[in-house]
Amino acid sequence: MSVLKLSREDNGKLIELRQGDVVMVSLQETPTTGYRWKVENIDEKILELKNEGFHIAPKAGIGGSGTRTFSFRAITMGSVNLKLKLWREWLGDSSITERYSLTIKVVQ
16 A cells, blocks of 8 residues: 655646555645635545545644645545535535646556
8 A cells, every 4th residue: 555645736637546545635725714625526436535634834823724635545446536626615616716636547
């Protein structure tokens, strides 16, 4: 099992994983603005969300920004288009300000 760490610079890429591999996506976020990253699309038969968490940046004050990290594990062979969105959930899709996507191919 290997762990692949991705960031904003990897948006739009095609990633190949083996079954059991983990991909971690870390994106900057300032939750006090109400905007938070959320999984928009995933095929849970191929890719499983294992963990999601927010870590405030070092030296950031109250209300400061940090990084939201999503960890996904490749379960079975196939392709999935993973999509994340930055939005204010209570305002719905009209509040989306940014999207992040990856095409992930899981091989044996």
